[in-house]
Amino acid sequence: MIIDESQETGCVTSPGLSSSMLMAAIDGELDAQIQAHLDACPSCAADVQQMRRFQRQLHVRLYRLFCPTTDLLVDYCQGLLDPYQRAQITHHIALCPHCAREVALMESLEPLPDHSAPRSMLSTMSRSRISR
Numbered sequence: 001m002i003i004d005e006s007q008e009t010g011c012v013t014s015p016g017l018s019s020s021m022l023m024a025a026i027d028g029e030l031d032a033q034i035q036a037h038l039d040a041c042p043s044c045a046a047d048v049q050q051m052r053r054f055q056r057q058l059h060v061r062l063y064r065l066f067c068p069t070t071d072l073l074v075d076y077c078q079g080l081l082d083p084y085q086r087a088q089i090t091h092h093i094a095l096c097p098h099c100a101r102e103v104a105l106m107e108s109l110e111p112l113p114d115h116s117a118p119r120s121m122l123s124t125m126s127r128s129r130i131s132r
């Protein structure tokens with residue numbers, strides 16, 4: 001009995017990529033071996049492209065769904081949150097470039113002595129930035 005080496009995935013290069021290697025490629029963690037395979041194998045390259053596109057759409061949706069409000073980010077920057085909320089936002093910022101940028105911007109501003117002023121100023125700012 002002859003075992004057909006070519007797999008149903010249409011992989012033209014052997015050994016094929018394992019699913020964990022594909023996942024790494026999708027996450028952009030390409031090592032030389034995976035990159036070489038993708039260069040040689042249009043089938044796997046197409047797989048990675050397609051899954052990347054899908055993942056990006058998923059991420060955009062997740063960002064929107066879980067992003068804290070600007071008010072919450074302002075409180076975070078001013079240290080007004082309780083430790084649990086604070087930890088959640090720290091975790092979110094590590095994953096979300098949008099909020100990370102927002103926080104970096106807030107933290108680069110001069111802190112104002114009046115507590116009510118920066119909040120309205122910042123939300124105005126972020127609104128004008130979004131509309132751009």
Ligand SMILES: [Zn+2]
Pocket residue numbers: 010011012013016017037041043044045
């Ligand atoms: Zn392949």
Ligand SMILES: [Zn+2]
Pocket residue numbers: 063066067068092096097098099100
């Ligand atoms: Zn976010």
